[in-house]
Each structure stands twice: as structure tokens, then as C-alpha cells.
Amino acid sequence: MAESNELRKAGLKVTLPRVKIMQILESSEPRHMSAEDVYKTLIDAGEDVGLATVYRVLTQFEAAGLVIRHNFDGGHAVFELDDGEHHDHIVCVDTGEVFEFFDEKIEKRQKKIAEDMGFELVDHSLVLYVKQK
């Protein structure tokens, strides 16, 4: 199975919690889940995994570059699978829904701004908060 290889490649033992969590992230809709969301999904599926393990696994996945952690407003982090395609986010303040977008012009402009100030851009976080018209 695909998950096993990704885990091994990351130097992580192939354990049930890790495989299950990876599967949940791969098949989840919406794609952005909090640790609590993952934990609940696991419990609902009858898996006996602790919340601490979910946090540990997600943190390991992040370190391994398998997932990305976002700190949107609201106190809790959300995670999404890193598919290698960078994108930014749109959060609807009415429904909480999260959408993704990518805009070449904004990306380039950000790079230029950082460089004009004598820095190297290593990362960025752009979130548009919107509401329905």
C-alpha cells in the first residue's frame, strides 16, 4: 500500500495509527482537518487511538514534509496533505469552509517585495476571509 512506502521513506515505522491517519488525510473531505477532527474520525471508525498520538503523528508528518500545518484564526491548527502544489486559502467567515487558490502574480510580487527589502522569502501565509454576497 502506498501509505507504507511514504512512511518508510520518512523513516517512520509503519504502525496502525500512522497508516490510519494517513488514510484519513488522503480521503478526507474537507481536506483541512484539526487534530480533533482526525481523532474523532478515528474513534468513529472504531480505532482505539489516543489524541496524544494523533498530535504526535501529525507533528511527525509535518517534520517529514508529508503534511502542512496551518494556523488560521481560531485557536486550533489545521492540517492538510502536502501534495507538492503550493496554494493559499480562502476561509468563509459565515460557514467556516476552506477553499484553495493559487495566483502567480501574487506569488511573484511577494518574492519581489522580500528581495527588495534585502531578504530571502522562505515561506508565506496568505488567507482571504470572505463572506457570501
Added chain:
Amino acid sequence: MAESNELRKAGLKVTLPRVKIMQILESSEPRHMSAEDVYKTLIDAGEDVGLATVYRVLTQFEAAGLVIRHNFDGGHAVFELDDGEHHDHIVCVDTGEVFEFFDEKIEKRQKKIAEDMGFELVDHSLVLYVKQK
């Protein structure tokens, strides 16, 4: 004094903690402070104000539109005086320093992206994480 008027205008009683906190925010360098930063500054100045009060006052200031709360990475919120001029932020991952910038092109592009998706842009958060070259 200027602070008193701003407070009265916001419908808040002019109390010592509020005036002191407002003064700290007005004169602070760097401009971005956490609740803890404000609290420490107060204590160092010999003021007997509780941390809970700092949080309450900052939250009231935010509701009144006097300050803006940011949730940069790192678990704790930072506050800055709202001078009416919108700007985004650059955070140096080496030093933790915070810089401000404003880019008309990015602003316009964001608005267009939200509208193209049928939404109304109500707010946005853009942070560039950079390092020294």
C-alpha cells in the same frame, strides 16, 4: 490627554490600566506586542496590573477598533495600534523582527480573486516569512 478621549469615544471608562496600556502601545518599539509583553512592561514600570486585565483591555481595544490582533505562528497573539493604514507583515525567521509593508497590486488582486469566486472580501492576512541572505 489624547488617550482619555479615545477611550471615552470607545465607551470605555478612563481607568489607569487602560490609559497605561494605551500609552505603552503608542510608544512601543517594536510596534507589535504580545499580552505578556505589555504585562511585563507594566510591571517593570511599577504598575500593579494583572495579566487578566491586560487581556481584557486588549480585547476591548480590539472590539473598539483601537488595536488589531494578529495570530502569527507561535502560539500567542500580538497586538498593534490601529492607525487606520492597512498593512501586511514580514517576519524574519532568524530574529523574530516584524516589518510592515503595503502593496497595492497584491491588495487589488486579492479583491479580484475573492470576487471571481463569488465572495466579498472582508479581511485578509498576509505574512511573509523571510531570512537574511
Added chain:
DNA sequence: CTAATTGCAAAAGCTTTGCAGCGCA
């Protein structure tokens, strides 16, 4: 005078950590 405000301490919410036992390789 009276409602708003404050300090303290306790509680809350998210996340991390210590530890003994379990399980993958």
C-alpha cells in the same frame, strides 16, 4: 451611589510530555 472595572485565582482549550507497556522489524 451604582454600574463598570479590577486583581486574584481557578478554569478552559489546545498541545506537549513522562512513563510503563506494547509491537514492529
Added chain:
DNA sequence: TGCGCTGCAAAGCTTTTGCAATTAG
């Protein structure tokens, strides 16, 4: 077998809240 991993419970951190005492208007 041996070290990594897990579950549980406890601890950590930032932030919020309850409450009695204090204070602004």
C-alpha cells in the same frame, strides 16, 4: 530481542472567566 511507538494521565501555555473588592462618573 530491542528500540520505537502508543495510550493514558498529567503538565504546559496562552487566554478566559467567576467573584468579591474597588473605583470612575
